[in-house]
Amino acid sequence: MKKEILLELSRIEVPGGGDLVGRDMIRALTVEDGKVRFVIEAPTAEMARDLERVRRAAEAAVASLPGVGTVSVVLTAHGPAAPSKPAPSLKIGGHPKPQAGPADVVGVDRIIAVGSGKGGVGKSTVAVNLAVALSREGRRVGLLDADIYGPSVPRMMGLTDRPRSPDGERIEPLHAHGVTVMSIGLMLEEDKPVIWRGPMLMGALQQMLNQTNWGRLDALIVDLPPGTGDVQLTLCQRFHLTGAVVVCTPQDVALLDARKALGMFDTLKTPVLGLVENMSTYICPNCGHEAHIFGHGGVSAEATRLDVPFLAALPIDLATRIGGDEGRPVASGEGPMAEGYRRLARRFIEGGLG
Numbered sequence: 001m002k003k004e005i006l007l008e009l010s011r012i013e014v015p016g017g018g019d020l021v022g023r024d025m026i027r028a029l030t031v032e033d034g035k036v037r038f039v040i041e042a043p044t045a046e047m048a049r050d051l052e053r054v055r056r057a058a059e060a061a062v063a064s065l066p067g068v069g070t071v072s073v074v075l076t077a078h079g080p081a082a083p084s085k086p087a088p089s090l091k092i093g094g095h096p097k098p099q100a101g102p103a104d105v106v107g108v109d110r111i112i113a114v115g116s117g118k119g120g121v122g123k124s125t126v127a128v129n130l131a132v133a134l135s136r137e138g139r140r141v142g143l144l145d146a147d148i149y150g151p152s153v154p155r156m157m158g159l160t161d162r163p164r165s166p167d168g169e170r171i172e173p174l175h176a177h178g179v180t181v182m183s184i185g186l187m188l189e190e191d192k193p194v195i196w197r198g199p200m201l202m203g204a205l206q207q208m209l210n211q212t213n214w215g216r217l218d219a220l221i222v223d224l225p226p227g228t229g230d231v232q233l234t235l236c237q238r239f240h241l242t243g244a245v246v247v248c249t250p251q252d253v254a255l256l257d258a259r260k261a262l263g264m265f266d267t268l269k270t271p272v273l274g275l276v277e278n279m280s281t282y283i284c285p286n287c288g289h290e291a292h293i294f295g296h297g298g299v300s301a302e303a304t305r306l307d308v309p310f311l312a313a314l315p316i317d318l319a320t321r322i323g324g325d326e327g328r329p330v331a332s333g334e335g336p337m338a339e340g341y342r343r344l345a346r347r348f349i350e351g352g353l354g
Contacts, residue, residue: 001031001067005038008061010332014054015047017158017327022177034069036062041076048075092187096202102240105209108142110219110242110353112273113235115265117257119150119226122278123247125324126314127223128156129331130245133338133345134219135178136331142173142180142220144208146231148194148201151185153223158327162186171212177332182212198230205234219353227257228264236268242353243271245311248302249279250295255302262306273353274309275299276344281315312344 006029010021020026020040029038040055042048052075059073105111114127124147131143145153154160157176163186164172173182184194184204196204214220219242225231235241244265248258258275265272277299282291293316303310317337323330331341 001065002029004065005029005031005036005062008065009058012054012058012061015050017160018176019158019328020054020058022158022332024175024178034067035072036068036070037072037074039074039076051075092184092204092207096199096206096234096238099238102238103210104240105214105220107214108217108220111222111235111239112219112242112348112353113222113224113232113244113270114247115224115232115244115261116226116247117228117259117261118254121226121247121249121254122314123226124152124156124223125320126245126247126276126278127221128153128324129320129329129337129341130344130348131179131221132177132329132331133341134221134348136342137345137349139218139345139349140180140216141178142182142214142217144212144220144222145181145183145185146205146208146222146235147225148184148196148204148231149225151183152324153181153183154185155327156324156329157181159183159186169211171208173212173214176327177329180214180217182208182214184208201230202234205231206238209239219348228260232264233268236265236270241270243273245273245276247276247278248299250277250292250298252295252298254294255298258299258302272306272308273348273351274311275303276311277313279316280313283315285318309347311347312340314340 006021009026010019012020014020014023025040025042027039027041040051040058042051055073055075059071062068063071114123116123128143131141135141143153145151159174159176159181161174163174163182171182173180174186175181222235246258246261248254262272279294282293300310319335320330320337330337
């Protein structure tokens with residue numbers, strides 16, 4: 001019954017983006033003899049004042065479930081009201097600070113980079129949905145959007161709030177769909193371009209990794225920019241990475257660029273955990289015909305040639321695109337694509353990487 005209740009609550013949107021379950025706002029859920037009780041805990045008292053409509057919607061949604069007799073929903077706040085200010089007092093993008101060598105990130109057990117040789121292959125989609133799928137499997141997961149020129153994680157995770165920095169040094173990340181999230185896109189206006197040289201990119205990445213209060217994480221997924229540039233070099237040389245996943249589409253021109261990313265990770269002594277073939281096939285929703293629009297078998301053959309795992313073949317899927325645009329990752333729901341990402345997450349868990 002709890003699973004059905006949480007599924008119903010995951011459909012209740014909250015101000016600022018996301019849903020009650022994805023924003024981790026449900027507490028003390030109990031079910032006893034048809035009586036359901038739970039608490040909606042807002043991050044601040046100020047936000048709690050705006051959630052009465054949400055509380056009523058949650059109460060009505062749960063009451064409509066079969067087997068539910070009465071529903072009691074309490075609305076509370078995690079802490080006292082405080083101005084939810086962004087972190088403009090925290091200067092982002094300065095030159096990197098000196099380090100003696102590769103470092104760990106406090107509280108993070110594993111760092112897994114998701115990269116690609118070129119843009120447009122769905123790398124961010126894979127990173128977001130892998131993080132959500134790992135969370136649904138019970139892992140404590142963080143997601144860092146390191147694609148500083150083109151941050152898409154905030155939109156894909158349904159986040160519009162700004163991170164806070166109470167002391168001008170530490171950054172309080174946001175939470176959505178069970179995942180702890182940080183992105184440069186959360187700290188800038190959505191349409192404002194980032195016009196920075198290499199050292200500022202390196203400094204921003206170092207700050208987001210070291211100054212974010214990640215808490216205790218089993219895995220931190222890092223969504224890299226496409227290509228082989230300064231951000232990739234900084235991450236691989238300055239931090240202890242568990243390894244990297246390379247996302248590619250089947251066509252030959254994409255595979256050529258993927259080989260450059262693979263060569264970069266090899267040069268930087270970063271283990272390649274495997275390859276993911278995205279947009280692998282297209283299955284017609286009307287007749288079920290399967291078409292290999294971008295070719296077939298190239299990524300799998302490359303994985304065999306390099307003796308690295310071929311982790312998944314993910315089809316072109318309308319629900320995946322819609323979910324990403326609306327801030328509801330497809331892995332947060334049910335269906336064939338959610339199951340595909342669940343299988344991918346379990347491969348990481350079974351390999352001790354998640």
